[in-house]
Structure formats: structure tokens, C-alpha cells
Amino acid sequence: MAIGPVGIACQKSIKNGKMDLIEPVIDRTKNLLPRDGEVNYYGRLFEKTTADIYLEKLLSLIDWRNDEAIIYGKKIITKRKVAWYGEKPFSYTYSNVTKHALPWTNELLELKHVTEKETGEKFNSCLLNLYHSGEEGMAWHSDGEKDLRKNGAIASLSFGAERKFAFKHKGSKEKVYVLLEHGSLLVMKGATQTHWLHRLPPTKKVKDLRVNLTFRTIDSDVFKDTTP
Numbered sequence: 173m174a175i176g177p178v179g180i181a182c183q184k185s186i187k188n189g190k191m192d193l194i195e196p197v198i199d200r201t202k203n204l205l206p207r208d209g210e211v212n213y214y215g216r217l218f219e220k221t222t223a224d225i226y227l228e229k230l231l232s233l234i235d236w237r238n239d240e241a242i243i244y245g246k247k248i249i250t251k252r253k254v255a256w257y258g259e260k261p262f263s264y265t266y267s268n269v270t271k272h273a274l275p276w277t278n279e280l281l282e283l284k285h286v287t288e289k290e291t292g293e294k295f296n297s298c299l300l301n302l303y304h305s306g307e308e309g310m311a312w313h314s315d316g317e318k319d320l321r322k323n324g325a326i327a328s329l330s331f332g333a334e335r336k337f338a339f340k341h342k343g344s345k346e347k348v349y350v351l352l353e354h355g356s357l358l359v360m361k362g363a364t365q366t367h368w369l370h371r372l373p374p375t376k377k378v379k380d381l382r383v384n385l386t387f388r389t390i391d392s393d394v395f396k397d398t399t400p
């Protein structure tokens with residue numbers, strides 16, 4: 173079964189006595205997944221001008237590095253850039269490559285604060301991805317790092333080009349899609365990572381860049397400082 177792109181309810185607004193633009197009404201309490209997990213789309217948290225400013229700051233102030241992966245023993249350098257920040261030098265292993273978190277920047281702390289206020293959750297780390305155009309994406313995966321708090325919420329902030337995001341159930345293969353807008357927030361929680369994969373499909377239609385931040389919680393009890 174394919175569901176979506178997730179239906180966003182629309183409401184007609186009346187301004188100056190005239191029917192005006194159709195404004196989307198987003199129900200952030202609605203679970204986008206039909207079973208085995210919970211995903212909520214909060215829509216845009218920031219007005220366009222504020223989101224533009226954050227995008228500019230993230231592009232210039234984050235220590236972006238090309239992502240590396242070791243696949244079948246070969247080192248692959250991806251076009252997509254990544255960065256990993258946190259309250260301790262947490263290690264994060266992705267495709268057999270381990271990184272250590274850099275200390276928070278002011279912008280990341282501001283965004284973490286907004287995200288925590290909106291979601292009522294607490295986060296201690298953030299993985300960032302920079303996609304230069306729609307031709308860069310991310311393959312099917314679930315966020316099941318061993319140090320990641322089991323069933324902890326993962327909050328995903330998006331800035332820049334609007335991109336389609338997909339979920340696929342690991343058993344039934346059913347799919348759910350959602351459009352991630354500039355300045356928007358998506359939250360995955362509960363058993364989502366156990367039962368669902370997610371991906372950012374590449375597309376030739378999108379020419380502009382996009383930055384994504386996923387705020388996460390690393391279990392501090394499990395964490396051992398392995399900074400070289």
C-alpha cells in the first residue's frame with residue numbers, strides 16, 4: 173500500500189471579506205505511520221526569513237566534511253557533506269566510519285532549544301547533512317546505532333530545498349511519504365526505527381541545496397570517550 177505524500181488538511185482563509193489563499197493546517201499530533209511506530213510532521217517552525225538566516229549560518233559555520241563509508245572494504249567518499257555535534261565527544265559510526273562529536277555551536281544550541289520546546293523531548297547530539305542538490309540523497313536505513321537511546325525520539329529539522337522523504341515498513345514493505353519544507357520539523361519516535369526504514373530519495377527535479385539536522389539522544393551511560 174502506498175500512502176501519501178501525506179495529506180495536509182487545507183483551510184480557506186478570509187481576508188478583507190474576500191476568500192484568500194488556502195493555508196495548510198498541519199495536525200502535528202497525527203501519526204503518519206499506520207502501525208509499529210510514530211512519526212509526526214510539525215510543518216514549518218520558522219518564517220521564511222528566519223529559516224533563510226539559519227540556512228546561511230549553518231552553511232557558513234558548520235564544519236562540513238565529505239562523508240566517508242567503507243563498503244566491501246573500499247573507502248567511498250560521498251558528495252553529501254556531514255557533521256556531528258554534541259554535548260560530549262560522542263562517537264558515531266556510520267557505514268564503518270567512526271566520528272567524534274564537535275562541541276555545540278550557538279546556532280545549534282538555539283535550534284536544539286526550539287526543537288526541545290516544540291517536542292517536549294531532550295537531545296544531546298545532532299547529525300547534520302548537506303545535500304548540494306536533489307541528485308544527492310540518502311539510501312534506505314534506520315537509525316539503530318548502539319549508543320542511540322532505544323526508542324528515543326529523533327527530531328529532524330530541514331532548511332533549504334523542499335524534499336520528499338520516504339518510510340518503508342521492514343516487513344510489509346508499505347510506504348509512507350512526507351514533504352519536508354524549509355524550516356520544518358519531523359519527529360520519529362517509539363518503535364519507528366525497529367520496524368521502518370527511511371530514506372531521502374534522489375531527484376533530478378530539485379536543483380537547490382538542503383541542510384538537514386537530526387537531533388538525537390546518545391545514551392551517556394553507554395558512551396565511552398574514545399577521542400584519539
Ligand SMILES: O=C(O)CCC(=O)C(=O)O
Pocket residue numbers: 299301310315328337352370371372384386
Ligand atoms: O536528510 C534527511 O532528511 C534524512 C537524514 C537521515 O535519514 C538521517 O540522518 O538518518
